[in-house]
Amino acid sequence: MNNQLWLVSDLLEITGGKLSGNHASQIFGFSIDSRTLQSGDCYFAIRGDRLDGHHFVENAFQNGASLAIVEESWKSSSVLDLDCNVLSVPDVVHAMENIGIAARNxxxxxxxxxxxxxxxxxxxxxxxxxxxxxxxxxxxxxxxxxxxxxxxxxxxxxxxxxxxxxxxxxxxxxxxxxxxxxxxxxxxxxxxxxxxxxxxxxxxxxxxxxxxxxxxxxxxxxxxxxxxxxxxxxxxxxxxxxxxxxxxxxxxxxxxxxxxxxxxxxxxxxxxxxxxxxxxxxxxxxxxxxxxxxxxxxxxxxxxxxxxxxxxxxxxxxxxxLRARRGRGARELLKLDGGTAVLIDESYNANPVSMRAALATLALLKNSLNGRKIIVLGDMLELGQQAKEQHEDLIEAIETADVDRVYLCGPMMEHLWHNIPQNLRGSYSNNSAGLVDVIAETLLAEDVIMIKGSLGSNMKPIVDRLKQLPQELEIL
Known part of the structure; x- marks a missing residue:
């Protein structure tokens, strides 16, 4: 089956750039990451805030790229010597936009x-x-x-x-x-x-x-x-x-x-x-x-x-x-010594609405394992002047969720921590790193543990640490 999207000559016409190389290749996909690029893809060498895609053009061709679209000021003797297809344009992002518009048309x-x-x-x-x-x-x-x-x-x-x-x-x-x-x-x-x-x-x-x-x-x-x-x-x-x-x-x-x-x-x-x-x-x-x-x-x-x-x-x-994505509610069964526990991974993002939705879902969850319901929450970011109030207001959703232990981390979550009843308190830390080992030592067979926070709160290390505990891991 031929999944060709474009010919190199098509992209030359769309972008109005200058082409060097053997010119004959078909384009089967597009990528901005040389590491995940598939054979036959066109590689966009985008200059980002942290990385310059032009540094990875040679890697892209080594991974099978049919074409690289680069800024016209960029030169590489090693790539040119390979007679690879290189399309030079004034602005790579603008070229990508024009190709996208052409595809939409x-x-x-x-x-x-x-x-x-x-x-x-x-x-x-x-x-x-x-x-x-x-x-x-x-x-x-x-x-x-x-x-x-x-x-x-x-x-x-x-x-x-x-x-x-x-x-x-x-x-x-x-x-x-x-x-x-x-x-x-x-x-x-x-x-x-x-x-x-x-x-x-x-x-x-x-x-x-x-x-x-x-x-x-x-x-x-x-x-x-x-x-x-x-x-x-x-x-x-x-x-x-x-x-x-x-x-x-x-x-x-x-x-x-x-x-x-x-x-x-x-x-x-x-x-x-x-x-x-x-x-x-x-x-x-x-x-x-x-x-x-x-x-x-x-x-x-x-x-x-x-x-x-x-x-x-x-x-x-x-x-x-449908399955919830990793970091967005994915559930994994952790096989621990003495039994199993359920990990609910909500570590990718958090805001007041999604936090309440996750807690509401936890409230409806019937724990067939008969263990504790544990929540580990990190800061919700980008809330501006409402941050303190929005964190404090989570207390009602937490109480409704019928949880057994609460662990919090982050400067904003400290405001909520003061409202957590003593019988629900697990531990508080200024950052997620301070909870990694604490949570790992706390988790028992038959527990259900949910971990949620904004991406910038860096909750993933806690998730990763828990995944190191079991001998086996099963995606639910």
Missing amino acids: RVPDNGVVAVTGSVGKTTTKDMLNMALSACGPTHASVSSFNNHWGVPLTLARMARDTEFGVFEIGMNHPGEIAPLVKMVRPSIVIITGVEAVHIEYFEDTEQIAEAKSEIFTGVVHSGTAILNRDNSWYSYLFSKATNAGIDRIISFGSHSDADVRLLDVRIVDDRTDVVARVFGKNISYSIGAPGYHFAQNSLAVLAVCHVLNVDLVRAVSAFPE
């Missing part, structure tokens, strides 16, 4: 979907990818490729026979979504919700809502906006979508007025059972990961499937295969 408009929101973007994108892949050729962002590099790179990788394209669009500052969505040009957009996330870079939550609403500016053919009816910013976003000329607005949530409404959700072992109503018709399905937030995200997927007129039963048949 080859695909029909009506199946292109863009997802943004303060929480749930990646999960919603993943669930959309699964559902639409069951119905036709689908292309989607990998991981969290949602920024000024990730979006054009994802576009560039899109094959011409794509029926459905799913793109995640993120932002940390005002004005970042608009240029990305204008490259993607979706016919359907989803805003999963607006919350006080990354608020350190904004004056208030309204400014975050304003920034999220930039996604409406790139919608083609007046299109469709899918909005969270349960979110406090629904009316604001509805107005913004209407003013942007969006023809159709669909709501989802548990609200009685939602077009796609959550009727029932139950956490059963390692899955979530859902009953929803899609424009008056009920549908039941299971999701292969536990959590109320998975049920909520699935409603937006149902809304997209309704707009695209795909078979809903076929679409949701993919959901049992």
Whole structure:
């Protein structure tokens, strides 16, 4: 099977650069990382804040690159001597954007979907990818490729026979979504919700809502906006979508007025059972990961499937295969001396909404191992002046979660520590390093332990230490 995306000559025409080398190669993919590059890929040598991709051009060719796109000022005698395909351009990122736009122009408009929101973007994108892949050729962002590099790179990788394209669009500052969505040009957009996330870079939550609403500016053919009816910013976003000329607005949530409404959700072992109503018709399905937030995200997927007129039963048949990602709720069974324990890895990210969602899921968890429920929480970052209050306010969610031990780390979590009842206190440390050995020595067979914090809180070493304890490890 030929998975060719482009010819080298195509990229020469798109970028207007200067080509040296043998010129004949086909392009089967694109990469910005020479370590993960596959044979036949085009390598973009991007100058980043920490690393300069030009230092790894030779590595890229050694790993099978068909072409390297470099800045025109770059020279390497060793690469040129190999007669490799090198395309020189004034700006590599701009060239990547142009290739992405060209790839987007080859695909029909009506199946292109863009997802943004303060929480749930990646999960919603993943669930959309699964559902639409069951119905036709689908292309989607990998991981969290949602920024000024990730979006054009994802576009560039899109094959011409794509029926459905799913793109995640993120932002940390005002004005970042608009240029990305204008490259993607979706016919359907989803805003999963607006919350006080990354608020350190904004004056208030309204400014975050304003920034999220930039996604409406790139919608083609007046299109469709899918909005969270349960979110406090629904009316604001509805107005913004209407003013942007969006023809159709669909709501989802548990609200009685939602077009796609959550009727029932139950956490059963390692899955979530859902009953929803899609424009008056009920549908039941299971999701292969536990959590109320998975049920909520699935409603937006149902809304997209309704707009695209795909078979809903076929679409949701993919959901049992969903698994939470590492660092985003993945569960692992640790086989310890004397029995087993369950590790819930939420170490990749945290904000007030996702923290409460994780604790709510833990509250619903029936520990079949009959051990303790332990939580290890690190700071939630980028909350600005609200940081102290937002950390202190977690106490109610912790008490509701019915946990047995609480371990906290980070300067902001100290504010919460003072509110933790004495009978729940495990230990507090100013940083995660101070808890690594403490947690490892604390964990017993039959315990369930959840570890969560912002990426900058560096909770992963605790996760890694626990994974060194068992003789065996099984992904649930």
